[in-house]
Amino acid sequence: MIFYFTGTGNSLWVAKALSEALGEPLISIADELHKEKKDLIYQVRPDEKILFVYPVHSWGPAVPVTRFISRLTLNGYAGQPVCSVSTCGDECGYTDRLIGKALGKRAISLTAAYSVIMPNNYILLPGFDVDDKEVEERKLQEAPVRVAGIIDAIREHRPDALYHTGSMPGLKSYWIYPLFAHLAIGSNSFRVTDACVSCGLCERICPTGTISMQAGKPVWADTCVQCVACIHRCPVRAIEYGKGTQKKGRYHHPEIK
Numbered sequence: 557m558i559f560y561f562t563g564t565g566n567s568l569w570v571a572k573a574l575s576e577a578l579g580e581p582l583i584s585i586a587d588e589l590h591k592e593k594k595d596l597i598y599q600v601r602p603d604e605k606i607l608f609v610y611p612v613h614s615w616g617p618a619v620p621v622t623r624f625i626s627r628l629t630l631n632g633y634a635g636q637p638v639c640s641v642s643t644c645g646d647e648c649g650y651t652d653r654l655i656g657k658a659l660g661k662r663a664i665s666l667t668a669a670y671s672v673i674m675p676n677n678y679i680l681l682p683g684f685d686v687d688d689k690e691v692e693e694r695k696l697q698e699a700p701v702r703v704a705g706i707i708d709a710i711r712e713h714r715p716d717a718l719y720h721t722g723s724m725p726g727l728k729s730y731w732i733y734p735l736f737a738h739l740a741i742g743s744n745s746f747r748v749t750d751a752c753v754s755c756g757l758c759e760r761i762c763p764t765g766t767i768s769m770q771a772g773k774p775v776w777a778d779t780c781v782q783c784v785a786c787i788h789r790c791p792v793r794a795i796e797y798g799k800g801t802q803k804k805g806r807y808h809h810p811e812i813k
């Protein structure tokens with residue numbers, strides 16, 4: 557069983573590769589969170605592998621993932637392997653520890669954490685942009701090798717060192733991540749320009765249902781989790797974040813439509 561969350565397709569691409577290799581079904585965390593019931597209950601087989609695949613946001617798990625875990629019950633759970641596979645642009649900090657803690661609160665033990673470096677999609681703050689084309693292509697070329705290594709490690713129950721913490725993880729994950737989760741989540745400065753052709757794609761792909769089309773144009777509610785799907789996927793580049801993104805690049809995984 558593979559629970560996944562994605563904004564721009566990197567994590568979905570990884571989740572699909574894992575699903576194919578391990579024969580575990582994919583379950584969208586975004587879709588499950590839309591369900592009105594409070595507890596999200598899943599039956600797991602004795603030989604089931606339970607995976608969480610998601611992007612690192614500000615050196616911690618993307619917020620919908622911890623929201624999902626806080627409502628999660630696994631019926632039939634008796635110590636089956638539970639693995640975290642995070643995708644990041646550069647480094648994960650202690651995302652592994654944070655997800656382990658969230659799972660621990662539901663009496664679920666994280667057995668292994670892996671990470672895959674993928675093209676960066678964070679462009680909202682000054683100083684952050686997508687990767688140069690060369691770097692993007694290199695990351696996309698290296699990702700299948702890394703994922704193959706993770707598949708082997710999961711099959712052989714090896715909690716390998718296939719996880720990239722990076723520098724100053726304590727500061728980033730225990731101080732900056734809580735600020736991000738507290739201040740950035742909910743508010744946003746997304747706006748639409750005159751280039752909008754009212755196709756409604758942003759509304760359809762928004763994983764939190766934050767975007768609604770009003771008089772043919774997208775309007776953002778206060779439930780944004782900054783997954784950045786809308787700004788990167790708009791086919792006519794009609795979405796900006798304040799004034800800071802006009803000159804920045806756009807990215808989504810080339811194989812995810």
Ligand SMILES: Cc1cc2nc3c(=O)[nH]c(=O)nc-3n(C[C@H](O)[C@H](O)[C@H](O)COP(=O)(O)O)c2cc1C
Binds near residue numbers: 613615646678784
């Ligand atoms: C809000 C936000 C915060 C991010 N923070 C980090 C980070 O702390 N470290 C990192 O290496 N990448 C960071 N990234 C980049 C993403 O983790 C990376 O591009 C990821 O593969 C995107 O996955 P997705 O396409 O499944 O959404 C961030 C992206 C966003 C949108």
